[in-house]
Amino acid sequence: MGNNENTWILTAQCPSCLGTVDVVTRFLAENSCYIVDIQSFDDRELNLFCIRVQFRPLNDEFNSDVFEQTFQARANKFDMTWSLTEPNHKTRVAIMVSKYDHCLNDLLYRYRTKALPINIAVIISNHPDLEALAEWHGIDYYHLPITAETKPQQEKRVLEVVQQYTCELVVLARYMQVLSADMCSKLSGKAINIHHSLLPGFKGAKPYHQAWDKGVKLVGATAHYVNDDLDEGPIITQGVQAVGHSHYPEDLVAKGQDIESQTLARAIKYHIEKRVFLFGSRTVVFAD
Amino acid sequence: MGNNENTWILTAQCPSCLGTVDVVTRFLAENSCYIVDIQSFDDRELNLFCIRVQFRPLNDEFNSDVFEQTFQARANKFDMTWSLTEPNHKTRVAIMVSKYDHCLNDLLYRYRTKALPINIAVIISNHPDLEALAEWHGIDYYHLPITAETKPQQEKRVLEVVQQYTCELVVLARYMQVLSADMCSKLSGKAINIHHSLLPGFKGAKPYHQAWDKGVKLVGATAHYVNDDLDEGPIITQGVQAVGHSHYPEDLVAKGQDIESQTLARAIKYHIEKRVFLFGSRTVVFAD
Amino acid sequence: MGNNENTWILTAQCPSCLGTVDVVTRFLAENSCYIVDIQSFDDRELNLFCIRVQFRPLNDEFNSDVFEQTFQARANKFDMTWSLTEPNHKTRVAIMVSKYDHCLNDLLYRYRTKALPINIAVIISNHPDLEALAEWHGIDYYHLPITAETKPQQEKRVLEVVQQYTCELVVLARYMQVLSADMCSKLSGKAINIHHSLLPGFKGAKPYHQAWDKGVKLVGATAHYVNDDLDEGPIITQGVQAVGHSHYPEDLVAKGQDIESQTLARAIKYHIEKRVFLFGSRTVVFAD
Amino acid sequence: MGNNENTWILTAQCPSCLGTVDVVTRFLAENSCYIVDIQSFDDRELNLFCIRVQFRPLNDEFNSDVFEQTFQARANKFDMTWSLTEPNHKTRVAIMVSKYDHCLNDLLYRYRTKALPINIAVIISNHPDLEALAEWHGIDYYHLPITAETKPQQEKRVLEVVQQYTCELVVLARYMQVLSADMCSKLSGKAINIHHSLLPGFKGAKPYHQAWDKGVKLVGATAHYVNDDLDEGPIITQGVQAVGHSHYPEDLVAKGQDIESQTLARAIKYHIEKRVFLFGSRTVVFAD
Numbered sequence A, B, C, D: 001m002g003n004n005e006n007t008w009i010l011t012a013q014c015p016s017c018l019g020t021v022d023v024v025t026r027f028l029a030e031n032s033c034y035i036v037d038i039q040s041f042d043d044r045e046l047n048l049f050c051i052r053v054q055f056r057p058l059n060d061e062f063n064s065d066v067f068e069q070t071f072q073a074r075a076n077k078f079d080m081t082w083s084l085t086e087p088n089h090k091t092r093v094a095i096m097v098s099k100y101d102h103c104l105n106d107l108l109y110r111y112r113t114k115a116l117p118i119n120i121a122v123i124i125s126n127h128p129d130l131e132a133l134a135e136w137h138g139i140d141y142y143h144l145p146i147t148a149e150t151k152p153q154q155e156k157r158v159l160e161v162v163q164q165y166t167c168e169l170v171v172l173a174r175y176m177q178v179l180s181a182d183m184c185s186k187l188s189g190k191a192i193n194i195h196h197s198l199l200p201g202f203k204g205a206k207p208y209h210q211a212w213d214k215g216v217k218l219v220g221a222t223a224h225y226v227n228d229d230l231d232e233g234p235i236i237t238q239g240v241q242a243v244g245h246s247h248y249p250e251d252l253v254a255k256g257q258d259i260e261s262q263t264l265a266r267a268i269k270y271h272i273e274k275r276v277f278l279f280g281s282r283t284v285v286f287a288d
Helices: A020-030 A064-076 A102-112 A131-136 A151-164 A181-187 A207-214 A249-272 B020-030 B064-076 B102-112 B131-136 B151-164 B181-187 B207-214 B249-272 C020-030 C064-076 C102-112 C131-136 C151-164 C181-187 C207-214 C249-272 D020-030 D064-076 D102-112 D131-136 D151-164 D181-187 D207-214 D249-272
Strands: A008-015 A033-043 A048-057 A081-085 A091-097 A118-125 A140-143 A169-172 A191-195 A218-225 A235-242 A276-279 A282-285 B008-015 B033-043 B048-057 B081-085 B091-097 B118-125 B140-143 B169-172 B191-195 B218-225 B235-242 B276-279 B282-285 C008-015 C033-043 C048-057 C081-085 C091-097 C118-125 C140-143 C169-172 C191-195 C218-225 C235-242 C276-279 C282-285 D008-015 D033-043 D048-057 D081-085 D091-097 D118-125 D140-143 D169-172 D191-195 D218-225 D235-242 D276-279 D282-285
Touching (some): A008 A020, A008 A064, A020 A048, A020 D020, A048 A276, A064 A081, A091 A151, A102 A131, A102 A249, A102 C102, A118 A151, A151 A181, A169 A249, A218 A249, B020 B064, B020 C020, B020 C033, B091 B102, B131 B140, B207 B249, C008 C064, C020 C048, C091 C102, C102 C118, C131 C140, C151 C181, C169 C249, C218 C249, C235 C249, C235 C282, D008 D064, D064 D081, D102 D118, D131 D140, D218 D249, D235 D282
Parallel strands (some): A118 A140, A169 A191, B118 B140, B169 B191, C091 C118, C091 C169, C118 C140
Antiparallel strands (some): A033 D033, A191 A218, A218 A235, B008 B081, B033 B048, B191 B218, B218 B235, C033 C048, D276 D282
């Protein structure tokens, strides 16, 4: 946002106790860091605290290395895990797709117009179809076909590519393949999937067909982190739209594309702006 | 709606075949009935047709008995089931409640301001709590307590009251009791229930607790006809709202009341305006 | 929609009187045309009627020329203007843009994936920026710069291009130029514009700045037909989204892009599916 | 919310400068006050800061008088205006109505079920119609008729009643009278009005008729603070809903009632939870 240009982001998480806000805000004040935005949450069930602060150093000689070393000493007392994100940092992203290209097209548009400040480093697909689209955007494209037999090797290769391009985030933009438990585990918390239903309703394959079969009047999409149980990872955000009796499964598929694209893009935005915290099987998401 | 005052409603349903619209519209034209609104639907899977027409007789001597007898002969050729609803007809309704009164309060308001043109003939509850509210509105109130042992007798008594008050529709306005299979069967298609989740997600008890447990970012309500499988009856309409990490189950319960009330009222409106058709386990609902 | 494949569309409009529906439906029945969907509306203020029917000829020898000639005789008695649209007809469209490309990008995506069954014949812009995008899609691009002095000539040239490419519809996809009264008049009813506010609020330039200045909590977009009074043409559809105090004008500009794109695409869909009827300064839009 | 029971609320506003957050958070930490929720905002145009903190004293001997006196000294250095709200404080409210009772009915329901923790001290109306409703809730009702001639005296009497009942907030729940400039000025920032349009569109009388006349596809409601320019006070929140060609003005009036009621109730909730800050002609509203 306009007001947030050139701001650093400090996020932290620790067990709830007195002083968790103060240890952060006092340090920032002492270091002439001006707080532009602050949000915190305490979960009464998990007894867990998290905080997100956007700040602007008023002192030109602000040194992030010194900041980090000094703050670590204080954070230790609260058993706090934390991270500092520099202004205009662009997260390196690997996108995985199959043949459906509506989410990919949407992300590429937001990427090339800088609406979404990410760096799409590589696109990986089990099909060759979308290579031209990648090429037009100047992005490397890996066609890694998959069969039941070659799944372990293919997944290994995917992870190698992700590593080779030093990607911080993997986005499953309608990849349409069930990841192995091992793959899920390795991507846990580092990969975002878009599922075309209002999870936990209509898990698994062909959710629009399931929705039509049940005669629901609302359908939606769910962006969630990948964890070891597919379609059950922590939900980041969901979108919804009204449908009616005249919409057959193929109509729902067509109508759902906008909601899927927007929901996925919104989840990525929250993630790269460090608004999302994992709290067990749920997420905390600070509003923008 | 303003345009629809003093209009009759003709609804019909039959197997799909050539001439199903024509048999209705030609008859209306021949009888000087002016069509204000017409909507039809054909289900390609079930090969089933339905139509809803609002019309205004231009002839002062319009006689509905004659209309019905004459139309029946034509409808027979199409194996058509149909009904004619007179202008300003007020459906007689029995409302069943437990202790939660938000849906009841909402319906009573719409009833007394005539926003919902129904005739609330009687209120039935397994608790005495809401009698004063009923009394202020001048509506008879039956307190029919229920236990596991007395369930069969209580349900029998409920049906007697519904019959005694010649109710055409039973509304379960957060009644909070699981109806027996027998009761469901007897009320099938004649009773509307409001469930506080986006069915088929979170069936059964405490859906807001289930929703919180899963960390969903949207919750909702579903109004559906009662059939022999509770929480599985044909869906009429659904409502939804965004929620976040800061909402505990009790917050969802509180936040959900508006959506539940509105969704239930909307379903009743669709039903009494003859907009809803049963198509197997689904519904056709013509927009207003 | 799935059910509507291979259906013809008949639309008609005339003064309200008895038999307007019957003249259409009887003719279709007599000609073995199966009605898949029918919707009508009567405006009580304007005393004006319109109808839209989707039908499927059951007779293989259906001949649209014969249909049109025969129907014309009947339509004449009702002073009815009407049109017949063949299955899978693709409206030829000219898109006009400036430098903002979010609406264009969205339309190009829906065009190349056939989500929007249009034929984008040509793109016209007063800037050269988006030529590469047009080229990648294999669409001719006309860069027609404009200044206060050259406005009459430029508009004349635009109309020539539209005619040369035999476009039935002109889409102003954030063209950012005020059309002359003469141009508006020539495009009246044949051009759709997207305005980035909830018209009639915030007419004219920089509506997001106006919205921020007023501190509104909702912003939106309006797709409307061009008529002789810019920003006042008949509204087809509108979209809306919530905003807050933290959104500065530039944030609203960024946030508004999705709503603008979707609202414009929806309006085009309604238009090409013949769902929109002009009723004076307002529109009738039959739901899908 | 569940997590927020028994929490104190500290709100503060001052010119933006380094240390505005720290002066609050450090004081709370030093006084063993546990922060449950914190949100801040800096307006770059007005160079104005505000903060809202919910906290729970961990020390049983927490004394708010001591807290206030001690904090004042620190706040002075920042030219900070601030206020402390005790747990479970119920704002005393005067409701003004005319004959429309949908907003009143909604507020009374939320009041008697404690969904909205307010204390409705008195209801004032220029008509006698709603006295029975007030009486059933045990709330004093003042029927203060108004004519062009008696307006000054009537408004004087209204203010006397508001003062007599020590009301902190006046809610204009469809009062339908234009307040005098003097009255507006006296109620500035202390009164919330509900206007049945998406202000600044359709100011003044009969907004639904204006909306119909323009053929808009969305209508809404705006809750705003009263200031000296009627229909122009700072907006707190807005609601919206889709409408279509079949809705005549009287339909819009009927359809709008739900949105008006909910929007007004939401604005009151934000106000009493101290989420709203006046920033010139706009508001800052921290999300719940």
